[in-house]
Amino acid sequence: MTDLATEPFVFDPFDRDVISDPLPYYEILRRDHPAYYLPRYDAWVISRFEDVFEVLADNEGNFVAVEGTVVGQELLEHHNPPGHVPPAPLDPLDKFSRLPNPVYGDIRHAFGAPLRPRATQRIEPFVREQAREAAERAREAGTINLVADYGGYVAARTMCLLFGIDLDEWRDLLDVVNAYTEKDPDTGAFRPERKSSLDAFSYETVARRRAAGADGSLPTVDGLINFEYQGRRLTDEEIVQQLNIVLIGGSETVPKVVAHGLLELQRHPDQRAAIGTDPDRIAKAFDEILRYCAPAQWFLRTVAKPVTVAGRRLEPGQRVIPLNMSANRDEREFPDPDEFRWDREIRRHVAFGQGMKFCVGAHVARLEGKVLIQEFLRAFPGYRIDETALYRPPSSFQWGYMRMPATVAG
DSSP states (O other): OOOTTTSOOOOOTTSHHHHHOOHHHHHHHHHHOSEEEETTTTEEEEOSHHHHHHHHTOOSSSEEOTTOSSOOHHHHTSOOOTTOOOOOOBTTBOOGGGOOTTHHHHHHHHHOGGGSHHHHHHTHHHHHHHHHHHHHHHHHHSEEEIIIIIIHHHHHHHHHHHHTOOGGGHHHHHHHHHHHHSOOTTTOOOOHHHHHHHHHHHHHHHHHHHHTTOOSSSHHHHHHHSOEETTEEOOHHHHHHHHHHHHHHHHHHHHHHHHHHHHHHHHOHHHHHHHTTOHHHHHHHHHHHHHHHOOBOBOOEEEOSOEEETTEEEOTTOEEEEBHHHHTTOTTTSSSTTSOOTTOOOSOOOTTOOGGGOOTTHHHHHHHHHHHHHHHHHHOTTOEEOGGGOBOOOOSSBOOOSBOEEEOOO
Protein backbone atom coordinates (compact mmCIF):
# COMPACT_ATOMS: atom_id res chain seq x y z
CA MET A 1 0.00 0.00 0.00
CA THR A 2 1.43 3.36 -1.04
CA ASP A 3 2.02 5.84 1.79
CA LEU A 4 0.60 9.01 0.25
CA ALA A 5 1.88 11.13 3.13
CA THR A 6 5.58 10.30 2.64
CA GLU A 7 6.18 8.95 -0.87
CA PRO A 8 6.30 11.03 -4.06
CA PHE A 9 2.81 11.26 -5.49
CA VAL A 10 2.10 9.04 -8.48
CA PHE A 11 -1.33 8.42 -9.94
CA ASP A 12 -2.47 5.79 -12.40
CA PRO A 13 -6.18 4.84 -12.61
CA PHE A 14 -5.19 1.19 -13.13
CA ASP A 15 -2.85 0.98 -10.14
CA ARG A 16 -4.00 -1.57 -7.56
CA ASP A 17 -3.85 0.92 -4.69
CA VAL A 18 -5.94 3.42 -6.63
CA ILE A 19 -8.47 0.75 -7.54
CA SER A 20 -8.65 -0.30 -3.89
CA ASP A 21 -9.49 3.22 -2.68
CA PRO A 22 -9.28 6.13 -5.14
CA LEU A 23 -10.61 8.87 -2.87
CA PRO A 24 -7.31 9.83 -1.16
CA TYR A 25 -5.68 10.09 -4.58
CA TYR A 26 -8.50 12.26 -5.88
CA GLU A 27 -8.10 14.64 -2.95
CA ILE A 28 -4.39 15.14 -3.73
CA LEU A 29 -5.09 15.56 -7.44
CA ARG A 30 -7.68 18.27 -6.76
CA ARG A 31 -5.40 20.06 -4.34
CA ASP A 32 -2.03 19.85 -6.12
CA HIS A 33 -2.48 18.50 -9.65
CA PRO A 34 -5.77 19.68 -11.22
CA ALA A 35 -4.43 18.66 -14.63
CA TYR A 36 -2.16 15.66 -14.12
CA TYR A 37 -0.26 14.30 -17.11
CA LEU A 38 0.16 10.53 -17.62
CA PRO A 39 2.99 10.03 -20.16
CA ARG A 40 2.33 6.30 -20.30
CA TYR A 41 -1.07 7.04 -21.89
CA ASP A 42 -0.44 10.54 -23.27
CA ALA A 43 -3.48 11.48 -21.20
CA TRP A 44 -4.52 14.26 -18.84
CA VAL A 45 -6.38 13.50 -15.62
CA ILE A 46 -8.82 16.29 -14.71
CA SER A 47 -10.09 16.26 -11.13
CA ARG A 48 -11.77 19.53 -10.07
CA PHE A 49 -15.51 19.97 -10.53
CA GLU A 50 -15.47 23.04 -12.75
CA ASP A 51 -12.89 21.55 -15.09
CA VAL A 52 -14.61 18.16 -15.26
CA PHE A 53 -17.91 19.90 -15.96
CA GLU A 54 -16.25 21.93 -18.73
CA VAL A 55 -14.89 18.81 -20.43
CA LEU A 56 -18.14 16.84 -20.19
CA ALA A 57 -20.40 19.75 -21.17
CA ASP A 58 -18.25 20.77 -24.16
CA ASN A 59 -20.40 21.73 -27.14
CA GLU A 60 -17.65 23.24 -29.28
CA GLY A 61 -16.11 19.99 -30.48
CA ASN A 62 -13.00 20.24 -28.30
CA PHE A 63 -13.49 16.69 -27.01
CA VAL A 64 -14.90 13.58 -28.68
CA ALA A 65 -15.68 10.04 -27.55
CA VAL A 66 -14.64 8.20 -30.72
CA GLU A 67 -12.27 5.89 -28.81
CA GLY A 68 -14.95 4.95 -26.31
CA THR A 69 -16.02 6.35 -22.97
CA VAL A 70 -15.07 3.35 -20.82
CA VAL A 71 -11.76 1.81 -21.88
CA GLY A 72 -9.02 -0.37 -20.52
CA GLN A 73 -5.32 0.11 -20.10
CA GLU A 74 -4.46 -1.70 -23.32
CA LEU A 75 -6.16 0.97 -25.49
CA LEU A 76 -4.59 3.89 -23.65
CA GLU A 77 -1.09 2.45 -23.97
CA HIS A 78 -1.31 2.88 -27.76
CA HIS A 79 -0.85 6.59 -28.30
CA ASN A 80 -2.44 8.47 -31.15
CA PRO A 81 0.11 10.09 -33.49
CA PRO A 82 0.57 13.78 -32.58
CA GLY A 83 -2.34 15.80 -33.88
CA HIS A 84 -4.23 12.71 -35.06
CA VAL A 85 -7.82 12.12 -33.89
CA PRO A 86 -9.19 8.68 -34.77
CA PRO A 87 -12.17 8.78 -37.13
CA ALA A 88 -15.66 8.22 -35.80
CA PRO A 89 -16.69 4.54 -36.05
CA LEU A 90 -19.50 5.03 -38.59
CA ASP A 91 -19.19 1.99 -40.86
CA PRO A 92 -20.37 -0.16 -39.27
CA LEU A 93 -21.94 2.01 -36.59
CA ASP A 94 -20.40 1.44 -33.20
CA LYS A 95 -22.03 2.15 -29.84
CA PHE A 96 -23.96 5.42 -29.93
CA SER A 97 -21.88 6.73 -27.01
CA ARG A 98 -18.88 6.87 -29.38
CA LEU A 99 -20.67 8.60 -32.25
CA PRO A 100 -20.77 12.32 -33.12
CA ASN A 101 -23.83 14.37 -33.88
CA PRO A 102 -26.06 14.24 -35.80
CA VAL A 103 -26.03 10.43 -35.90
CA TYR A 104 -25.60 10.21 -32.11
CA GLY A 105 -28.67 12.35 -31.51
CA ASP A 106 -30.67 10.54 -34.18
CA ILE A 107 -30.02 7.12 -32.65
CA ARG A 108 -30.80 8.39 -29.15
CA HIS A 109 -34.05 9.80 -30.47
CA ALA A 110 -34.90 6.55 -32.29
CA PHE A 111 -35.05 4.41 -29.15
CA GLY A 112 -35.31 6.95 -26.34
CA ALA A 113 -39.02 7.80 -26.19
CA PRO A 114 -39.80 5.46 -23.23
CA LEU A 115 -36.88 6.95 -21.29
CA ARG A 116 -38.10 10.54 -21.37
CA PRO A 117 -39.65 12.23 -18.32
CA ARG A 118 -43.37 11.88 -19.13
CA ALA A 119 -43.03 8.29 -20.34
CA THR A 120 -40.93 7.43 -17.31
CA GLN A 121 -43.69 8.57 -14.97
CA ARG A 122 -46.05 6.07 -16.60
CA ILE A 123 -43.92 3.14 -15.41
CA GLU A 124 -43.85 4.36 -11.80
CA PRO A 125 -46.62 1.91 -10.70
CA PHE A 126 -44.65 -0.98 -12.23
CA VAL A 127 -41.41 0.06 -10.52
CA ARG A 128 -43.18 0.42 -7.17
CA GLU A 129 -44.84 -2.98 -7.56
CA GLN A 130 -41.46 -4.59 -8.25
CA ALA A 131 -39.91 -2.90 -5.22
CA ARG A 132 -42.70 -4.19 -3.00
CA GLU A 133 -42.34 -7.69 -4.45
CA ALA A 134 -38.61 -7.64 -3.72
CA ALA A 135 -39.28 -6.37 -0.20
CA GLU A 136 -41.79 -9.16 0.40
CA ARG A 137 -39.29 -11.76 -0.77
CA ALA A 138 -36.80 -10.26 1.69
CA ARG A 139 -39.36 -10.37 4.50
CA GLU A 140 -39.96 -14.07 3.90
CA ALA A 141 -36.22 -14.83 3.84
CA GLY A 142 -35.24 -12.47 6.64
CA THR A 143 -32.14 -11.34 4.74
CA ILE A 144 -31.37 -9.87 1.34
CA ASN A 145 -28.42 -8.82 -0.80
CA LEU A 146 -29.43 -5.23 -1.41
CA VAL A 147 -27.45 -4.98 -4.64
CA ALA A 148 -28.59 -8.04 -6.56
CA ASP A 149 -31.87 -9.02 -4.96
CA TYR A 150 -33.41 -5.65 -4.23
CA GLY A 151 -32.06 -2.94 -6.53
CA GLY A 152 -30.95 -5.50 -9.10
CA TYR A 153 -34.34 -7.22 -9.11
CA VAL A 154 -36.17 -3.95 -9.78
CA ALA A 155 -33.70 -2.45 -12.25
CA ALA A 156 -33.34 -5.62 -14.31
CA ARG A 157 -37.08 -6.26 -14.44
CA THR A 158 -37.64 -2.65 -15.49
CA MET A 159 -35.19 -3.18 -18.35
CA CYS A 160 -37.08 -6.37 -19.24
CA LEU A 161 -40.32 -4.38 -19.39
CA LEU A 162 -38.84 -1.65 -21.57
CA PHE A 163 -37.10 -4.03 -23.96
CA GLY A 164 -39.77 -6.71 -24.33
CA ILE A 165 -37.90 -9.38 -22.37
CA ASP A 166 -39.78 -11.89 -20.23
CA LEU A 167 -39.75 -10.61 -16.65
CA ASP A 168 -38.66 -14.02 -15.41
CA GLU A 169 -35.37 -13.52 -17.28
CA TRP A 170 -34.34 -10.70 -14.97
CA ARG A 171 -31.72 -12.81 -13.20
CA ASP A 172 -30.18 -13.96 -16.47
CA LEU A 173 -29.97 -10.36 -17.66
CA LEU A 174 -28.44 -9.17 -14.42
CA ASP A 175 -25.92 -12.02 -14.39
CA VAL A 176 -24.66 -11.43 -17.94
CA VAL A 177 -24.42 -7.68 -17.34
CA ASN A 178 -22.51 -8.10 -14.08
CA ALA A 179 -20.22 -10.73 -15.59
CA TYR A 180 -19.39 -8.45 -18.50
CA THR A 181 -18.78 -5.36 -16.40
CA GLU A 182 -16.56 -7.14 -13.83
CA LYS A 183 -13.26 -5.91 -15.18
CA ASP A 184 -9.84 -7.52 -15.18
CA PRO A 185 -8.14 -6.37 -11.94
CA ASP A 186 -4.72 -6.20 -13.64
CA THR A 187 -5.59 -4.17 -16.73
CA GLY A 188 -8.92 -2.56 -15.84
CA ALA A 189 -10.24 -3.90 -19.15
CA PHE A 190 -13.49 -5.61 -19.98
CA ARG A 191 -13.08 -9.33 -20.57
CA PRO A 192 -13.99 -9.98 -24.23
CA GLU A 193 -14.97 -13.58 -23.61
CA ARG A 194 -17.81 -12.38 -21.38
CA LYS A 195 -19.27 -10.07 -24.01
CA SER A 196 -20.66 -12.99 -26.05
CA SER A 197 -23.29 -13.82 -23.43
CA LEU A 198 -24.53 -10.23 -23.33
CA ASP A 199 -24.54 -10.07 -27.13
CA ALA A 200 -26.59 -13.27 -27.28
CA PHE A 201 -29.16 -11.75 -24.94
CA SER A 202 -29.52 -8.67 -27.15
CA TYR A 203 -29.58 -10.67 -30.41
CA GLU A 204 -32.50 -12.70 -29.07
CA THR A 205 -34.33 -9.49 -28.18
CA VAL A 206 -33.87 -8.14 -31.71
CA ALA A 207 -34.92 -11.45 -33.27
CA ARG A 208 -38.15 -11.50 -31.24
CA ARG A 209 -39.06 -7.99 -32.33
CA ARG A 210 -38.28 -8.67 -35.98
CA ALA A 211 -40.47 -11.77 -35.83
CA ALA A 212 -43.26 -9.68 -34.26
CA GLY A 213 -43.06 -7.15 -37.08
CA ALA A 214 -41.30 -4.32 -35.20
CA ASP A 215 -44.51 -2.29 -35.47
CA GLY A 216 -43.42 0.45 -33.09
CA SER A 217 -45.27 -0.88 -30.04
CA LEU A 218 -41.91 -1.43 -28.32
CA PRO A 219 -40.02 1.76 -29.24
CA THR A 220 -36.77 0.88 -27.47
CA VAL A 221 -36.11 -1.97 -29.92
CA ASP A 222 -38.46 -1.24 -32.83
CA GLY A 223 -37.06 2.28 -33.12
CA LEU A 224 -33.61 0.86 -33.82
CA ILE A 225 -34.88 -1.83 -36.18
CA ASN A 226 -36.72 0.81 -38.23
CA PHE A 227 -33.99 3.45 -37.99
CA GLU A 228 -32.38 4.44 -41.28
CA TYR A 229 -28.78 5.54 -41.53
CA GLN A 230 -27.60 6.90 -44.88
CA GLY A 231 -30.49 5.20 -46.65
CA ARG A 232 -30.13 1.79 -45.04
CA ARG A 233 -31.44 -0.07 -42.00
CA LEU A 234 -29.09 -1.07 -39.21
CA THR A 235 -27.74 -4.60 -39.10
CA ASP A 236 -28.51 -6.79 -36.11
CA GLU A 237 -24.93 -6.32 -34.96
CA GLU A 238 -25.26 -2.54 -35.03
CA ILE A 239 -28.54 -2.69 -33.11
CA VAL A 240 -27.02 -5.00 -30.49
CA GLN A 241 -24.22 -2.48 -29.90
CA GLN A 242 -26.81 0.14 -28.95
CA LEU A 243 -28.94 -2.20 -26.84
CA ASN A 244 -25.97 -3.40 -24.83
CA ILE A 245 -25.14 0.12 -23.69
CA VAL A 246 -28.64 0.74 -22.32
CA LEU A 247 -29.06 -2.73 -20.81
CA ILE A 248 -25.75 -2.40 -18.97
CA GLY A 249 -26.41 1.10 -17.67
CA GLY A 250 -29.99 0.30 -16.78
CA SER A 251 -29.26 -2.91 -14.89
CA GLU A 252 -25.94 -2.25 -13.17
CA THR A 253 -25.67 1.24 -11.76
CA VAL A 254 -28.92 1.96 -9.88
CA PRO A 255 -28.63 -1.13 -7.63
CA LYS A 256 -25.15 -0.01 -6.51
CA VAL A 257 -26.28 3.57 -5.89
CA VAL A 258 -29.35 2.53 -3.89
CA ALA A 259 -27.52 -0.05 -1.78
CA HIS A 260 -24.75 2.41 -0.94
CA GLY A 261 -27.38 5.05 -0.13
CA LEU A 262 -29.11 2.72 2.32
CA LEU A 263 -25.71 1.99 3.88
CA GLU A 264 -25.10 5.70 4.44
CA LEU A 265 -28.54 6.10 5.97
CA GLN A 266 -27.71 3.28 8.38
CA ARG A 267 -24.48 5.05 9.28
CA HIS A 268 -26.47 8.25 9.91
CA PRO A 269 -29.57 7.15 11.86
CA ASP A 270 -30.56 10.74 12.59
CA GLN A 271 -30.74 11.41 8.86
CA ARG A 272 -32.66 8.20 8.25
CA ALA A 273 -35.18 9.27 10.86
CA ALA A 274 -35.43 12.77 9.38
CA ILE A 275 -36.18 11.42 5.91
CA GLY A 276 -38.79 8.88 6.98
CA THR A 277 -40.82 7.90 3.94
CA ASP A 278 -41.68 11.43 2.84
CA PRO A 279 -41.37 11.47 -0.98
CA ASP A 280 -40.10 15.05 -1.14
CA ARG A 281 -37.38 14.39 1.43
CA ILE A 282 -36.43 11.14 -0.28
CA ALA A 283 -36.15 12.96 -3.60
CA LYS A 284 -33.81 15.49 -2.01
CA ALA A 285 -31.83 12.76 -0.27
CA PHE A 286 -31.46 10.84 -3.51
CA ASP A 287 -29.61 13.75 -5.09
CA GLU A 288 -27.08 13.54 -2.26
CA ILE A 289 -26.95 9.77 -2.67
CA LEU A 290 -26.15 10.26 -6.36
CA ARG A 291 -23.41 12.76 -5.55
CA TYR A 292 -21.90 10.69 -2.77
CA CYS A 293 -22.50 7.13 -3.93
CA ALA A 294 -22.55 7.05 -7.74
CA PRO A 295 -19.93 4.42 -8.60
CA ALA A 296 -18.68 5.62 -12.01
CA GLN A 297 -15.20 7.11 -11.59
CA TRP A 298 -14.38 8.50 -15.03
CA PHE A 299 -15.29 8.60 -18.71
CA LEU A 300 -12.70 8.99 -21.45
CA ARG A 301 -12.59 11.76 -24.03
CA THR A 302 -10.12 12.40 -26.87
CA VAL A 303 -8.91 15.94 -27.56
CA ALA A 304 -10.13 17.04 -31.00
CA LYS A 305 -8.92 20.68 -31.00
CA PRO A 306 -6.17 22.56 -29.15
CA VAL A 307 -7.73 23.59 -25.85
CA THR A 308 -6.68 24.77 -22.40
CA VAL A 309 -8.07 23.02 -19.33
CA ALA A 310 -7.02 23.74 -15.75
CA GLY A 311 -4.25 25.97 -17.10
CA ARG A 312 -2.69 23.28 -19.31
CA ARG A 313 -2.57 23.15 -23.08
CA LEU A 314 -4.07 19.93 -24.47
CA GLU A 315 -3.31 18.87 -28.02
CA PRO A 316 -5.42 16.92 -30.55
CA GLY A 317 -5.02 13.18 -30.20
CA GLN A 318 -4.28 13.28 -26.49
CA ARG A 319 -6.73 11.65 -24.09
CA VAL A 320 -8.59 13.30 -21.24
CA ILE A 321 -9.76 11.42 -18.16
CA PRO A 322 -12.34 13.59 -16.34
CA LEU A 323 -12.83 12.13 -12.87
CA ASN A 324 -16.56 12.30 -12.21
CA MET A 325 -16.23 10.82 -8.74
CA SER A 326 -13.52 13.30 -7.78
CA ALA A 327 -15.61 16.19 -9.13
CA ASN A 328 -18.53 15.15 -6.93
CA ARG A 329 -16.20 15.33 -3.91
CA ASP A 330 -14.72 18.74 -4.78
CA GLU A 331 -14.78 21.11 -1.83
CA ARG A 332 -14.94 24.04 -4.26
CA GLU A 333 -18.43 22.93 -5.28
CA PHE A 334 -19.64 21.05 -2.18
CA PRO A 335 -18.74 22.26 1.34
CA ASP A 336 -17.43 19.38 3.49
CA PRO A 337 -17.81 17.02 0.51
CA ASP A 338 -16.81 13.87 2.38
CA GLU A 339 -19.77 14.27 4.72
CA PHE A 340 -23.07 12.66 3.74
CA ARG A 341 -25.93 15.15 4.26
CA TRP A 342 -29.37 14.18 3.07
CA ASP A 343 -30.57 17.79 2.83
CA ARG A 344 -27.50 19.24 1.12
CA GLU A 345 -28.33 22.03 -1.33
CA ILE A 346 -27.03 20.67 -4.64
CA ARG A 347 -27.00 22.99 -7.60
CA ARG A 348 -25.46 20.44 -9.95
CA HIS A 349 -23.43 17.22 -9.97
CA VAL A 350 -21.96 14.91 -12.58
CA ALA A 351 -23.24 11.52 -11.45
CA PHE A 352 -25.06 11.20 -14.81
CA GLY A 353 -22.32 12.93 -16.78
CA GLN A 354 -23.10 16.20 -18.51
CA GLY A 355 -23.64 17.70 -21.92
CA MET A 356 -24.36 15.77 -25.09
CA LYS A 357 -23.46 12.40 -23.54
CA PHE A 358 -25.67 12.93 -20.46
CA CYS A 359 -27.02 9.54 -19.37
CA VAL A 360 -29.95 8.58 -21.62
CA GLY A 361 -31.58 6.64 -18.76
CA ALA A 362 -31.23 9.32 -16.08
CA HIS A 363 -34.99 9.84 -15.67
CA VAL A 364 -35.63 6.12 -15.22
CA ALA A 365 -32.73 5.89 -12.79
CA ARG A 366 -34.06 8.76 -10.67
CA LEU A 367 -37.51 7.21 -10.56
CA GLU A 368 -36.16 3.80 -9.58
CA GLY A 369 -33.83 5.24 -6.97
CA LYS A 370 -36.50 7.28 -5.20
CA VAL A 371 -39.02 4.44 -5.23
CA LEU A 372 -36.49 1.86 -4.04
CA ILE A 373 -35.35 4.01 -1.12
CA GLN A 374 -38.91 4.90 -0.10
CA GLU A 375 -40.27 1.37 -0.28
CA PHE A 376 -37.35 -0.14 1.63
CA LEU A 377 -37.57 2.41 4.42
CA ARG A 378 -41.32 1.89 4.56
CA ALA A 379 -41.05 -1.90 4.76
CA PHE A 380 -37.98 -2.19 6.98
CA PRO A 381 -37.34 0.83 9.20
CA GLY A 382 -35.13 -1.38 11.38
CA TYR A 383 -32.97 -2.95 8.66
CA ARG A 384 -29.36 -3.76 9.50
CA ILE A 385 -26.59 -4.03 6.90
CA ASP A 386 -23.69 -6.32 7.82
CA GLU A 387 -20.72 -4.06 7.13
CA THR A 388 -18.26 -6.92 7.72
CA ALA A 389 -19.62 -8.73 4.66
CA LEU A 390 -19.54 -5.90 2.11
CA TYR A 391 -17.80 -6.63 -1.19
CA ARG A 392 -16.53 -4.14 -3.75
CA PRO A 393 -14.92 -5.89 -6.74
CA PRO A 394 -11.73 -4.32 -8.10
CA SER A 395 -12.45 -2.00 -10.98
CA SER A 396 -10.90 1.11 -12.46
CA PHE A 397 -14.40 2.23 -13.49
CA GLN A 398 -17.35 1.19 -11.30
CA TRP A 399 -16.19 1.51 -7.69
CA GLY A 400 -19.41 0.08 -6.34
CA TYR A 401 -20.60 -2.65 -4.01
CA MET A 402 -21.67 -5.99 -5.46
CA ARG A 403 -22.60 -7.64 -2.16
CA MET A 404 -24.38 -5.91 0.68
CA PRO A 405 -26.27 -8.33 2.94
CA ALA A 406 -28.98 -6.86 5.14
CA THR A 407 -31.13 -8.34 7.87
CA VAL A 408 -34.68 -7.06 7.66
CA ALA A 409 -37.50 -6.79 10.15
CA GLY A 410 -40.97 -5.37 9.74
